[in-house]
Amino acid sequence: MTGDVILYSASLVLPITAPPIVDGAIAVRGGTILHVGERAWVRSSLADRGVEAREVHWDGVLMPGLVNAHTHLQYTGMASVGDAQYEGFEHWAVAFNAIYALEHDWRAAAAEGAAMALAHGTTAVADVVTDAEAASALHDAGLHGIAYWEVIDWSNEQWRAEGRAMVEAALDALPSPPGTGLSPHAPYSLEIAPLLDIPDIVRERGSRLHIHLGESAIERALEPQPNEAWHEQGLASLHELRQAGFGTSATDYVDHLGVLGPDCHIAHGVYMTDRDRAILRARGTAVALCPRSNAVIGLDEPPVAAYLNEGSPIAVGTDSLSSSPSLDVMADVAELMRIARRQGYTASDLAERLLAAATLGGAHAMGLDVGPQRTGYLAVGARADLTFFDVPFTDRGATLEALALHGAGRAAGTVIAGELRHATQAFTQQTGARA
Ligand SMILES: [Zn+2]
Incomplete structure (x- = not known):
């Protein structure tokens, strides 16, 4: 495999086309999603393939952009x-x-x-x-x-x-x-x-x-x-x-x-x-x-x-x-x-x-959910368009409710095609990643 791999992980990951994942992660390479799953599983999958990844971990929610x-x-x-x-x-x-x-x-x-x-x-x-x-x-x-x-x-x-x-x-x-x-x-x-x-x-x-x-x-x-x-x-x-x-x-x-x-x-x-x-x-x-x-x-x-x-x-x-x-x-x-x-x-x-x-x-x-440039959800092969929200994880149902009712103004990091394009100070402080 070629190209750097980044592991984006969070307390709760919402793939949208699969159930919410507690302590989840996605691996991204070259702007595209490589793996989606539980953090431990994604890490071991990468290790099994001999891939070293830099991890960006956020205490909050990670969902599609x-x-x-x-x-x-x-x-x-x-x-x-x-x-x-x-x-x-x-x-x-x-x-x-x-x-x-x-x-x-x-x-x-x-x-x-x-x-x-x-x-x-x-x-x-x-x-x-x-x-x-x-x-x-x-x-x-x-x-x-x-x-x-x-x-x-x-x-x-x-x-x-x-x-x-x-x-x-x-x-x-x-x-x-x-x-x-x-x-x-x-x-x-x-x-x-x-x-x-x-x-x-x-x-x-x-x-x-x-x-x-x-x-x-x-x-x-x-x-x-x-x-x-x-x-x-x-x-x-x-x-x-x-x-x-x-x-x-x-x-x-x-x-x-x-x-x-x-x-x-x-x-x-x-x-x-x-x-x-x-x-x-x-x-x-x-x-x-x-x-x-x-x-x-x-x-x-x-x-x-x-x-x-x-x-x-x-x-x-x-x-x-x-x-x-x-x-x-x-x-x-x-x-x-x-x-x-x-x-x-x-x-x-x-x-x-x-x-x-x-x-x-x-x-x-907009017809962007299919084809090689697909986006709007977290699945293997889709573009790595992601958003991190500053919404603390409690349990699945309550966190989804809190995000939907109070998510406004709480976007902490925005990734487009694998690249961090916007980050709040809190996001940079916690993850070390800057836009
Ligand atoms: Zn209009």
Whole structure:
């Protein structure tokens, strides 16, 4: 065997795709996981193979790096918008648009957001990019994930005349790694032609899709519905559908346009009926839940308990600082814990399922849970994307609960592809490892 081996060990290791391991360890070589198991077993396995390893031991929790499945890093400088409280999506959008129109250094703001994400234990991000200066934030920070070029406000006519060519050029200009994709903003902010074309543009390239869906109350299904005759009417937009009296939900609408699929994940998923959620499951489309952003904007709470009970693929996103207090995914996990319990979810696996949503769930939402670059869980052959949390070990169940409810602000060390990229002073003092 060649290359240095590092043994990362902790009081509790959460592989996510296997049960929690008390006094566990993972061995890492060349950015990839070599062994996962009990610390003593991993050590003896290495010794049996004649491999010397340097050990980094942490009294706390070691888990896969967090995956922020929905944010806009370039809005990191727009916290003045996110600090207020709004009465709904349209109210928030007025405040957002006023600040967005000012002059910004999008590159610097996105870089600052990437640094914050790393410090919160995030190793992969679904980053929606609206301005080209912000496009290289993930690439420059060495974060994994997908940079999605945002497509917004195109009429059918302008799209055909110039929009499509401009968007294809913008997509092809995104720096890689990380992965790339397109984000048609929302069903109501684009007319029908771009919503039809964008899935084909990404699918021709094997790229990814991401859309805000079920975030604005206007997207909910209205009576009378369901009625699928709308797509035979030659209507130009969701707005025209509504004017023509069709009550179809935005989810049903984009489904008919071919937007959904396993290569697409949605953000928010708040205004969703049983039928909408069934459509998402049938298409293999995951939902990035962003409950703190929903609260700031004044939306209803997402139907977390329903998603969990129905077995929908879920992930966790912070959204941007223009609608959320921080880029700490763990703060949204805590909020989802509280919402799910209020909504009647009583099973004892809640913490474990939401921690899985914040790691493997996010990787799955972006198609990063399989293939040679797989991440979001701790297993042999996956990328060594790891986070250490300053949460003391008591017993398995109580520690998972404490992590899910109080993990925010307690990321102590962040490892991307085997390299320690962020460490608190406490982490460096205890382990001797520095970023
Ligand atoms: Zn968003």
